[in-house]
Amino acid sequence: MRVLAIDPGYGRCGVAVVEKIDGKEKLIYSDCIETSADSDFPERLARVARECGELLTKHGAQSVALEKLYMTKNQKTAMRVAEVRGALINVAATLGVPVFEYTPGEVKSAAAGWGAADKEQVARMLHALMKIEKKIKYDDEYDAIAIGVTHLARNGR
Amino acid sequence: MRVLAIDPGYGRCGVAVVEKIDGKEKLIYSDCIETSADSDFPERLARVARECGELLTKHGAQSVALEKLYMTKNQKTAMRVAEVRGALINVAATLGVPVFEYTPGEVKSAAAGWGAADKEQVARMLHALMKIEKKIKYDDEYDAIAIGVTHLARNGR
Numbered sequence: 442m443r444v445l446a447i448d449p450g451y452g453r454c455g456v457a458v459v460e461k462i463d464g465k466e467k468l469i470y471s472d473c474i475e476t477s478a479d480s481d482f483p484e485r486l487a488r489v490a491r492e493c494g495e496l497l498t499k500h501g502a503q504s505v506a507l508e509k510l511y512m513t514k515n516q517k518t519a520m521r522v523a524e525v526r527g528a529l530i531n532v533a534a535t536l537g538v539p540v541f542e543y544t545p546g547e548v549k550s551a552a553a554g555w556g557a558a559d560k561e562q563v564a565r566m567l568h569a570l571m572k573i574e575k576k577i578k579y580d581d582e583y584d585a586i587a588i589g590v591t592h593l594a595r596n597g598r
Numbered sequence: 599m600r601v602l603a604i605d606p607g608y609g610r611c612g613v614a615v616v617e618k619i620d621g622k623e624k625l626i627y628s629d630c631i632e633t634s635a636d637s638d639f640p641e642r643l644a645r646v647a648r649e650c651g652e653l654l655t656k657h658g659a660q661s662v663a664l665e666k667l668y669m670t671k672n673q674k675t676a677m678r679v680a681e682v683r684g685a686l687i688n689v690a691a692t693l694g695v696p697v698f699e700y701t702p703g704e705v706k707s708a709a710a711g712w713g714a715a716d717k718e719q720v721a722r723m724l725h726a727l728m729k730i731e732k733k734i735k736y737d738d739e740y741d742a743i744a745i746g747v748t749h750l751a752r753n754g755r
């Protein structure tokens with residue numbers, strides 16, 4: 442079971458391909474897609490959607506897992522992130538790949554053991570759980586890996 | 599100048615192609631895309647996005663105009679509508695067509711003369727402005743026409 446997990450964003454979008462092999466979580470690929478603030482929003486959204494579509498095809502993921510929007514005080518940003526999510530849902534649905542959504546609390550519970558874990562605790566637990574050889578610069582990438590681990594924990598065999 | 603105007607939604611999505619010819623607004627096409635509540639959300643969103651993409655290509659619209667999300671009390675619905683918008687923005691951006699966004703107040707001002715106009719007043723003004731031969735069943739379709747008229751008023755020659 443291989444999943445493309447995405448922490449949706451238009452400035453930075455974390456992506457991870459994770460798989461359970463012989464009962465063990467394995468990180469196949471992860472990255473943080475970054476777009477320039479000089480580009481307009483439709484261009485940034487389209488770039489994120491295109492790259493995620495390419496990853497989905499390239500890695501042959503059977504599911505897409507997304508973090509459900511967390512309503513913040515900044516409604517405008519929340520709306521823009523929801524728009525990115527929608528573009529990603531469409532990319533997956535068009536390729537016939539089912540989409541699963543998890544709240545930040547669900548992700549933290551699954552990846553670190555409790556829903557109020559901070560980012561550092563989540564990162565530490567992920568390193569304990571699987572081999573992460575790459576140096577990870579941004580939290581968005583860890584978030585994507587955690588979303589993937591959550592999906593495996595909930596659907597895995 | 600021809601625009602594809604969309605009142606985004608996943609249950610009902612109003613669409614209209616309008617154009618200014620010799621200084622006069624003309625309705626080329628309008629419809630209300632309906633999806634079944636029996637389908638899951640990604641399927642409904644993908645259907646709306648696919649049909650809008652087909653309309654865009656078929657009618658050779660040079661712009662896409664969308665209603666900006668109106669934050670309602672129902673956050674969940676607002677989020678889902680934002681997701682539909684995102685899928686539509688991606689469809690337009692992928693085809694290289696610029697996207698324009700208007701608030702409901704801007705649409706009512708442009709289409710009916712004031713921002714607090716009700717739906718009936720907007721519909722009446724649209725009928726006065728242009729030939730609408732088709733019987734229109736849902737407000738979503740009038741809304742799409744009004745969004746198109748707004749775009750022409752703001753960008754028209």
